[in-house]
Amino acid sequence: MMPPNDQESSFPITPGGANRNETSPVQENRFSSPSHVIPCHDDDDNDGPSHQSRQSSVLRQSLRPIILKFEELTYSIKSQTGKKNYWFGSKEPKPNRLILNGVSGIVKPGELLAMLGPSGSGKTTLVTALAGRLNGKLSGTVSYNGDPFTSYIKRKTGFVTQDDVLYPHLTVMETLTYTALLRLPKELTRKEKMEQAETVVSDLGLTRCCNSVIGGGLIRGISGGERKRVSIGQEMLVNPSLLLLDEPTSGLDSTTAARIVATLRSLARGGRTVVTTIHQPSSRLYRMFDKVLVLSEGCPIYSGDSGRVMEYFGSIGFQPGSNFVNPADFVLDLANGITSDTKQYDQVELNGKLERLEEQNSVKQSLISSYKKNLYPHLKEEVSRTFPEDQMVSRSRAKSLTNRWPTSWWMQFSVLLKRGLKERSHESFSGLRIFMVMSVSLLSGLLWWHSRAYHIQDQVGLLFFFSIFWGFFPLFNAIFTFPQERPMLIKERSSGIYRLSSYYIARTVGDLPMELILPTIFVTITYWMGGLKPSLATFLMTLMIVLYNVLVAQGVGLAIGAILMEAKKAATLSSVLMLVFLLAGGYYIQHIPGFIAWLKYISFSHYCYKLLVGVQYSWDEVYDCGLGLHCSVMDYEGIKNLKIGNMMWDVLALAFMLIFYRVLSYLALRNL
Numbered sequence: 001m002m003p004p005n006d007q008e009s010s011f012p013i014t015p016g017g018a019n020r021n022e023t024s025p026v027q028e029n030r031f032s033s034p035s036h037v038i039p040c041h042d043d044d045d046n047d048g049p050s051h052q053s054r055q056s057s058v059l060r061q062s063l064r065p066i067i068l069k070f071e072e073l074t075y076s077i078k079s080q081t082g083k084k085n086y087w088f089g090s091k092e093p094k095p096n097r098l099i100l101n102g103v104s105g106i107v108k109p110g111e112l113l114a115m116l117g118p119s120g121s122g123k124t125t126l127v128t129a130l131a132g133r134l135n136g137k138l139s140g141t142v143s144y145n146g147d148p149f150t151s152y153i154k155r156k157t158g159f160v161t162q163d164d165v166l167y168p169h170l171t172v173m174e175t176l177t178y179t180a181l182l183r184l185p186k187e188l189t190r191k192e193k194m195e196q197a198e199t200v201v202s203d204l205g206l207t208r209c210c211n212s213v214i215g216g217g218l219i220r221g222i223s224g225g226e227r228k229r230v231s232i233g234q235e236m237l238v239n240p241s242l243l244l245l246d247e248p249t250s251g252l253d254s255t256t257a258a259r260i261v262a263t264l265r266s267l268a269r270g271g272r273t274v275v276t277t278i279h280q281p282s283s284r285l286y287r288m289f290d291k292v293l294v295l296s297e298g299c300p301i302y303s304g305d306s307g308r309v310m311e312y313f314g315s316i317g318f319q320p321g322s323n324f325v326n327p328a329d330f331v332l333d334l335a336n337g338i339t340s341d342t343k344q345y346d347q348v349e350l351n352g353k354l355e356r357l358e359e360q361n362s363v364k365q366s367l368i369s370s371y372k373k374n375l376y377p378h379l380k381e382e383v384s385r386t387f388p389e390d391q392m393v394s395r396s397r398a399k400s401l402t403n404r405w406p407t408s409w410w411m412q413f414s415v416l417l418k419r420g421l422k423e424r425s426h427e428s429f430s431g432l433r434i435f436m437v438m439s440v441s442l443l444s445g446l447l448w449w450h451s452r453a454y455h456i457q458d459q460v461g462l463l464f465f466f467s468i469f470w471g472f473f474p475l476f477n478a479i480f481t482f483p484q485e486r487p488m489l490i491k492e493r494s495s496g497i498y499r500l501s502s503y504y505i506a507r508t509v510g511d512l513p514m515e516l517i518l519p520t521i522f523v524t525i526t527y528w529m530g531g532l533k534p535s536l537a538t539f540l541m542t543l544m545i546v547l548y549n550v551l552v553a554q555g556v557g558l559a560i561g562a563i564l565m566e567a568k569k570a571a572t573l574s575s576v577l578m579l580v581f582l583l584a585g586g587y588y589i590q591h592i593p594g595f596i597a598w599l600k601y602i603s604f605s606h607y608c609y610k611l612l613v614g615v616q617y618s619w620d621e622v623y624d625c626g627l628g629l630h631c632s633v634m635d636y637e638g639i640k641n642l643k644i645g646n647m648m649w650d651v652l653a654l655a656f657m658l659i660f661y662r663v664l665s666y667l668a669l670r671n672l
């Protein structure tokens with residue numbers, strides 16, 4: 001049967017979702033139900049109801065009802081099919097591919113909207129656009145209480161992406177506790193925030209695994225479904241006014257999926273606006289949604305009350321094959337262009353394939369035009385209506401200026417520092433790094449065993465090795481810092497959780513102990529084994545210079561990583577850079593041609609080497625220059641060419657680099 005073309009519907013339209021049992025946002029706020037709290041560890045403290053009601057009143061106050069409206073959203077991407085000329089680029093104009101085509105809708109506080117559609121129909125793209133995170137050209141309008149996406153809305157929005165971005169070495173409880181400490185308003189005490197984390201653990205059924213590490217990559221951790229629930233928990237902890245989720249139930253068993261959707265519904269009933277994409281909900285799940293938006297190849301074919309979907313499609317001539325069909329299965333079949341008549345596709349012979357495709361396309365076209373004719377005019381009218389919440393815009397804007405961050409700078413810094421130390425404790429104190437440094441220091445100590453100033457070339461070689469090894473090592477460790485952290489930084493920064501400055505300082509300060517302990521061990525061993533000047537003052541100065549060099553090298557590594565944001569590219573550039581510094585440092589080549597001699601001035605290793613030589617030898621020191629003659633150390637060719645003079649200039653040059661590269665990496669991160 002061919003589809004009934006473009007039929008007029010007798011379907012009564014109530015886009016506001018009037019058939020729900022619950023007519024308005026009720027006070028079923030999840031955060032106000034302390035009985036949910038099942039702490040991971042036994043908690044002897046039993047605070048009274050006044051303590052609990054203070055928490056819920058703070059959380060309720062931070063909740064702002066948000067009406068989400070989107071109108072005629074259209075999004076296209078450049079198709080990759082255009083033929084590419086390797087040398088001169090593509091000459092053929094690439095056709096644009098429509099991903100979203102005229103999608104509109106409205107979701108009010110207290111409502112749960114589900115976006116349904118076959119794989120590739122544009123659900124993720126739509127929910128990402130609504131979360132204000134879609135890059136590229138999006139036409140149409142998205143408004144939040146009549147306002148565009150602002151940093152205030154950003155902080156009031158929770159967004160659960162399809163891919164879980166979590167730290168693999170933290171436990172479930174640690175992950176949620178750090179999130180609670182960072183995201184919940186500063187009016188709550190630390191203890192109250194931790195209690196909220198415990199509530200979320202219990203609500204999401206994570207109590208059993210709360211002390212297990214998240215895992216990922218080669219580290220075995222919690223299951224995929226549990227990871228998903230941790231991601232949802234993190235967004236629930238924002239106490240969001242608008243919660244957007246992309247496939248929150250994928251990979252979950254039906255009972256857990258139902259539990260998640262029930263939690264979402266409960267969150268909505270607490271006055272939040274909740275939007276989720278979902279693949280294949282069971283009829284039990286489907287019944288929990290207030291509204292559904294069905295997409296077919298980026299075009300809407302239904303938008304409105306979830307309970308009226310069968311009635312609507314029936315009214316335009318599409319009936320299910322039986323009375324006991326899951327509405328979700330029925331609409332997904334329709335979105336694929338499959339009706340009850342065409343459904344026996346497994347019985348169609350191969351030569352009928354083309355015909356079947358045409359038939360499916362014609363069903364889809366019919367559904368799209370029926371939507372435009374029957375549903376869109378009413379939806380448009382509702383989207384353009386002004387609601388009382390729209391009047392709250394200026395008030396919330398004013399509030400956003402005074403209350404930009406959920407927590408203070410210091411709180412952000414200390415939580416991020418602790419979280420970073422915990423997450424990276426395995427790598428900072430990794431036996432492998434300690435083994436490497438210990439073995440290199442012992443080996444070089446043995447190779448230079450009790451060298452004397454008489455053997456000036458050997459000793460100068462040791463000092464040059466100090467400057468190069470402690471340039472390479474911290475630089476290569478630092479280049480991976482930001483490329484590795486990138487997904488987490490993007491996720492947390494786009495939710496407006498913390499200032500970049502608090503993250504940046506916490507990240508670099510957290511790395512310092514290990515970055516400084518290892519060179520201290522190295523210098524202590526090699527200095528005395530290698531027979532350098534047996535003076536405590538000279539040893540301490542040598543150590544200070546090496547540590548100073550480490551800090552500068554770390555800054556260069558951070559800047560390269562932050563600018564390129566790709567570990568492979570950063571490693572290649574660093575290798576080239578260090579090779580240049582090695583050659584231009586002044587040890588291997590003493591007579592560098594004038595036109596390229598400037599290279600040494602940009603090399604931090606050169607300044608470090610100069611300082612090390614400068615503190616090691618005095619002007620009256622001599623060495624054996626052959627034939628029983630003693631020459632001044634300062635006349636030794638390798639040292640003379642270094643032009644050691646006022647060492648303050650070398651210290652200042654390193655100080656400039658120390659600040660410059662760190663500011664550079666900070667600015668690069670701002671553009672992320």
Ligand SMILES: Nc1ncnc2c1ncn2[C@@H]1O[C@H](COP(=O)(O)OP(=O)(O)OP(=O)(O)O)[C@@H](O)[C@H]1O
Binds near residue numbers: 099117121
């Ligand atoms: N940046 C991009 N580059 C290329 N194609 C893209 C891009 N973004 C989206 N698409 C394409 O747009 C279409 C819609 O993608 P989207 O991820 O929104 O679908 P979906 O409905 O969420 O699918 P699924 O249910 O499988 O996750 C897909 O065909 C996808 O390949």
